[in-house]
Amino acid sequence: EVQLVESGGGLVQPGGSLRLSCVASGYTYSSYCMGWFRQAPGKGREGVAAIASDGSTNYADSVKGRFTISKDNAKNTLYLQMNSLKPEDTAMYYCAASKGPVSDYVLLSLRAQPGLHYWGQGTLITVSS
Secondary structure, eight states: OEEEEEEOOOOEEOOOOOOEEEEESOOOEEEEEEEEEEEEESSOOEEEEEOTTSEEEETTTTTTTEEEEEEGGGGGGOOOOOOOSOOOOOOEEEEEOOOSSHHHHHHTOOOOOOEEEEOOEEEEEOOOO
16 A cells, blocks of 8 residues: 655745655655645645656746755655745645556646545645744
């Protein structure tokens, strides 16, 4: 059974930084795409960043230049370094993992397909002064 567990969320002031982590069990990080999505109150789930098995990345325009996605295959851990945080970054952040080639394509394009990927339970980030 694949399990994804996120950590690192919390309350941060505008302009601050946080790093999210996602540890997987029962899953081989090196083989498939992984990504981060977020869902703000009253809104749909949106893609934030994704990383392919070859290390190539894709970012939402709203976070380019501020967020960095990375992974450590040896530790089965996915990261999201978030700098220059803004109040509009406030959301529940979810780790997602591909289930295969079709899931890879959809995830890397930052589309949220609940049944197509594995999902973590989420970690809340609140950006507020």
